[in-house]
Amino acid sequence: MAVASPSLAALDALCPARRRTPLPGGYMGKLLHVDLTSGRCRDLGLPETPLLRQLWGGQALATYLLLHLLPLDATPFGPENVIVMMTGPVAGTGLTPGGTKLTAVYLSPATERTLGRAATSGFWAMALKAAGYDGIVVSGAAGRPTYLYVDERGAALRDASFVWGRGTRETEDRLRAAVGHPDARVACIGPAGEHLVRAAMLVNDYNHTAAHGLGAVMGAKKLKAVVARGTRRPPIRDKARLIDAGERWRRTLKSRTYTVEKRLRSVGHGEDWGAITRQNWRGTIITDQNEGFDQNRVTLRPCFQCPRLCPWDAEIGEGPYKGTVVHFNAGSEWMDTFYNLGLKGNAVLYLSERINDLGIECSHYADGAGLAFEAWEKGLLGPDRTDGLRLEWGDVAAVERLLERCARREGWLGNLLADGPKQLAAALGGEAGQWVVHTKGGTPAQHEWRPQIGNMLRELVASGGMKPQGGGSARPAPDLAYREHWGPLAADQPDGWAWSHLLSEEYRQACGMMGACWFALQAHEPDALNSMVDALAATTGWDVTLDEALDAGLRSTILQGLFGTQRGWRAEDDWTDVGPRFLEPIPDGKYQGFTIARWLPDIVQEYYRLSGRHETSGRPYRATLERLGLDEFMDWSVPE
Amino acid sequence: MTAVPLATAPGTGRRPYPVRRLLDGQPRTILFDAAKCIGCRQCVEACKDWNDLPRGDYFHLNSATWLAMAPPVLEGQASVWGRQSCMHCEYPVCAAVCPVEAIVKYEEGPVVIDQRTCIGCEYCIYACPWHVISKDDVSGKAAKCTMCSDRLAVGQEPFCVRACPVDALDFGLAAAMRTEAEARATRSGARLYGALAAGGTHVLQVLTHSLAEHGLPRVSTRRYPRHHIPLRVKLGGVLTLTGGPAGKWRAIKNAALRPWRLRYRYWPR
Numbered sequence: 001m002a003v004a005s006p007s008l009a010a011l012d013a014l015c016p017a018r019r020r021t022p023l024p025g026g027y028m029g030k031l032l033h034v035d036l037t038s039g040r041c042r043d044l045g046l047p048e049t050p051l052l053r054q055l056w057g058g059q060a061l062a063t064y065l066l067l068h069l070l071p072l073d074a075t076p077f078g079p080e081n082v083i084v085m086m087t088g089p090v091a092g093t094g095l096t097p098g099g100t101k102l103t104a105v106y107l108s109p110a111t112e113r114t115l116g117r118a119a120t121s122g123f124w125a126m127a128l129k130a131a132g133y134d135g136i137v138v139s140g141a142a143g144r145p146t147y148l149y150v151d152e153r154g155a156a157l158r159d160a161s162f163v164w165g166r167g168t169r170e171t172e173d174r175l176r177a178a179v180g181h182p183d184a185r186v187a188c189i190g191p192a193g194e195h196l197v198r199a200a201m202l203v204n205d206y207n208h209t210a211a212h213g214l215g216a217v218m219g220a221k222k223l224k225a226v227v228a229r230g231t232r233r234p235p236i237r238d239k240a241r242l243i244d245a246g247e248r249w250r251r252t253l254k255s256r257t258y259t260v261e262k263r264l265r266s267v268g269h270g271e272d273w274g275a276i277t278r279q280n281w282r283g284t285i286i287t288d289q290n291e292g293f294d295q296n297r298v299t300l301r302p303c304f305q306c307p308r309l310c311p312w313d314a315e316i317g318e319g320p321y322k323g324t325v326v327h328f329n330a331g332s333e334w335m336d337t338f339y340n341l342g343l344k345g346n347a348v349l350y351l352s353e354r355i356n357d358l359g360i361e362c363s364h365y366a367d368g369a370g371l372a373f374e375a376w377e378k379g380l381l382g383p384d385r386t387d388g389l390r391l392e393w394g395d396v397a398a399v400e401r402l403l404e405r406c407a408r409r410e411g412w413l414g415n416l417l418a419d420g421p422k423q424l425a426a427a428l429g430g431e432a433g434q435w436v437v438h439t440k441g442g443t444p445a446q447h448e449w450r451p452q453i454g455n456m457l458r459e460l461v462a463s464g465g466m467k468p469q470g471g472g473s474a475r476p477a478p479d480l481a482y483r484e485h486w487g488p489l490a491a492d493q494p495d496g497w498a499w500s501h502l503l504s505e506e507y508r509q510a511c512g513m514m515g516a517c518w519f520a521l522q523a524h525e526p527d528a529l530n531s532m533v534d535a536l537a538a539t540t541g542w543d544v545t546l547d548e549a550l551d552a553g554l555r556s557t558i559l560q561g562l563f564g565t566q567r568g569w570r571a572e573d574d575w576t577d578v579g580p581r582f583l584e585p586i587p588d589g590k591y592q593g594f595t596i597a598r599w600l601p602d603i604v605q606e607y608y609r610l611s612g613r614h615e616t617s618g619r620p621y622r623a624t625l626e627r628l629g630l631d632e633f634m635d636w637s638v639p640e
Numbered sequence: 641m642t643a644v645p646l647a648t649a650p651g652t653g654r655r656p657y658p659v660r661r662l663l664d665g666q667p668r669t670i671l672f673d674a675a676k677c678i679g680c681r682q683c684v685e686a687c688k689d690w691n692d693l694p695r696g697d698y699f700h701l702n703s704a705t706w707l708a709m710a711p712p713v714l715e716g717q718a719s720v721w722g723r724q725s726c727m728h729c730e731y732p733v734c735a736a737v738c739p740v741e742a743i744v745k746y747e748e749g750p751v752v753i754d755q756r757t758c759i760g761c762e763y764c765i766y767a768c769p770w771h772v773i774s775k776d777d778v779s780g781k782a783a784k785c786t787m788c789s790d791r792l793a794v795g796q797e798p799f800c801v802r803a804c805p806v807d808a809l810d811f812g813l814a815a816a817m818r819t820e821a822e823a824r825a826t827r828s829g830a831r832l833y834g835a836l837a838a839g840g841t842h843v844l845q846v847l848t849h850s851l852a853e854h855g856l857p858r859v860s861t862r863r864y865p866r867h868h869i870p871l872r873v874k875l876g877g878v879l880t881l882t883g884g885p886a887g888k889w890r891a892i893k894n895a896a897l898r899p900w901r902l903r904y905r906y907w908p909r
Contacts, residue, residue: 231694
């Protein structure tokens with residue numbers, strides 16, 4: 001099929017309602033097409049089985065469809081932008097860890113030229129499959145606030161004006177009540193999405209967030225939420241084998257990473273290597289940021305049938321926010337977000353709950369507000385442009401007020417914070433361009449990654465500055481020992497990191513494509529990758545191997561790059577379009593003076609070469625497309 | 641499976657329902673520890689997964705939900721949880737009232753409704769002191785937790801126990817589970833539920849709060865607790881087409897061969 005002029009008209013041919021090939025196990029066999037402009041919902045089939053075998057589901061299948069559907073001149077907030085949401089065959093089976101994943105792709109509002117990718121877990125993906133759908137294609141734009149309700153009887157667009165303007169928590173509760181089913185699962189946007197904050201999130205099942213601007217694209221389409229429920233379960237080809245593979249997979253998660261005890265004392269992920277982001281990336285030292293955490297009441301709140309126990313709730317037990325209940329997922333970028341603004345203790349958890357309720361990706365706010373606070377400190381920003389708000393480090397009220405202004409684009413500063421740190425730096429002028437952290441206009445996940453070569457590489461090459469899906473592993477996977485011997489992965493030497501990143505990106509992409517969460521994939525444990533691949537084989541009936549899984553993962557990465565290539569992204573953007581502060585030597589602490597900038601652009605170029613793409617343009621080589629069966633995109637390749 | 645006549649089991653006396661052996665005759669018990677439970681409902685979904693029951697509607701027990709967690713609110717929105725499912729009584733009154741002896745007590749603990757034999761008379765639904773038996777709208781038959789007797793028959797633990805991510809569920813030989821449950825209850829000042837109710841059960845619960853807060857009823861300690869099957873249900877079982885001619889024939893045959901069992905159904909003490 002030619003993809004020179006993609007358009008929605010391709011949808012029916014790609015997803016025929018009557019299939020010619022048998023449906024593999026795990027799939028419900030239906031996609032939902034929602035055209036918001038006409039208000040019409042209709043059922044489509046899934047692509048034919050040979051394509052499913054190549055792309056499985058999740059990001060890869062969704063991106064493939066988007067490449068055929070989205071016009072090249074589409075804009076992120078125009079009605080022509082298309083959102084493709086996709087689960088995978090293993091999602092909702094209930095028999096593997098992490099079978100919870102749904103990934104949405106669209107044109108990124110953060111960069112306006114790369115793939116936007118929002119991946120989420122929780123229960124919502126399971127509920128969508130229980131309603132009988134593998135995914136949703138959303139096109140057009142509604143004339144008024146709308147939500148989509150999906151169950152086994154079909155789908156309907158309903159008026160959402162009663163929740164428009166509400167936070168994500170209240171929206172979820174009210175929509176669940178409105179549909180009259182306490183078991184309905186809600187994914188919604190908050191005020192930030194409605195006001196087109198470029199990094200607004202989708203928030204689902206309280207504890208889960210899908211980042212990178214999906215909320216803004218939904219807001220532009222006036223789509224407040226998707227509510228799903230149902231009673232169906234994915235058909236499984238070999239249930240006994242899937243239970244066995246799931247059991248093996250569970251065993252790789254036996255050593256529990258997340259416990260109540262850890263949540264009661266941990267300052268977040270940065271604790272693992274001893275560095276957090278402070279004062280707009282100008283400090284890294286952990287001191288007493290966890291003050292008061294031990295007074296809280298913590299409840300672990302795992303995703304659908306996953307034993308990894310990542311998400312958690314807490315009831316704050318002391319101080320001015322005592323009694324506030326907060327809901328988080330695995331990571332802790334929101335904690336680093338507020339450390340980055342000079343805060344500590346339970347004020348951090350309180351504000352984290354606020355940002356999730358408003359629906360803003362935390363790093364977007366962390367790097368924008370961090371820059372604003374630094375500009376205030378250095379006299380580049382005064383009260384005339386903050387509407388009188390004083391931006392003193394550690395001032396909870398100021399941080400919260402600014403957060404609300406960002407979510408609703410209030411005032412000069414709120415509007416620029418909504419656009420992003422890169423835009424704010426340009427508007428501030430002066431030296432602000434040197435103080436900013438961003439990656440291609442997006443923002444890296446908010447952790448102090450700078451001491452870590454692999455993670456820095458991952459953040460730099462992620463599509464359009466979005467939070468990456470996978471990659472960056474520092475520990476070789478024992479299951480790959482049959483074909484790979486990489487390393488030495490020394491913390492202060494660049495050798496091996498590009499290859500390590502590529503491999504881990506491949507298997508983590510594969511994990512997402514099958515509808516599973518790579519947080520549940522502890523690839524450094526023996527049998528983790530093999531049990532994952534066996535789970536897919538048992539579910540679908542395919543004789544899939546680990547080699548094939550790695551190729552499938554690479555296919556997803558190549559499609560992601562192709563999407564950017566078609567819209568003007570080049571690999572060299574990865575090291576040229578970066579906020580300088582992100583590449584500065586680390587200012588203090590045990591990593592003081594370290595920077596990976598000395599190995600740029602070599603290490604990024606090495607990654608692109610290893611992935612079969614040109615090192616500056618990022619275009620795939622012809623041979624890469626041929627090997628992966630993606631010949632139809634040959635127009636966008638380069639000869640080797 | 642081997643049918644074992646109860647009269648031969650010393651000390652148990654004769655029983656008003658079929659008793660069979662599944663594996664080795666060693667009684668097992670599920671232990672639920674409310675102090676550890678986080679209300680994630682992975683046990684609930686696991687039950688549906690093993691038994692291929694429809695998803696959804698999992699807040700209350702029904703024919704598609706054989707295990708529920710009280711209270712009926714979303715995960716994470718309560719701090720005290722209770723397990724609502726079959727308690728697998730040592731002296732199951734549901735089995736005693738079944739006119740066609742479709743409910744079997746296994747020596748290893750499970751109380752199981754044989755779907756092929758059940759005639760859908762609803763006697764058991766009204767007799768169960770925990771109200772954990774539901775009638776399937778489609779098949780018209782009674783449904784409930786089986787303690788995963790099909791897994792137990794091959795030496796595996798119930799699927800809900802396997803799924804629990806925080807070890808709030810445990811499974812093992814009855815004596816060991818009893819000792820463990822008593823130790824836990826003593827350690828944390830909790831209460832033990834299920835050891836005495838209805839003459840003893842094969843599900844023990846370590847409870848941290850009142851029965852009401854865990855969503856559990858207070859049940860008499862006597863065997864085959866007093867129950868009330870409405871007259872219309874009794875008459876329905878006798879006079880209507882419930883169970884069809886084959887079902888009626890089985891009921892008549894059972895009544896004729898073992899008339900002493902009738903009093904559990906029609907004249908409870």
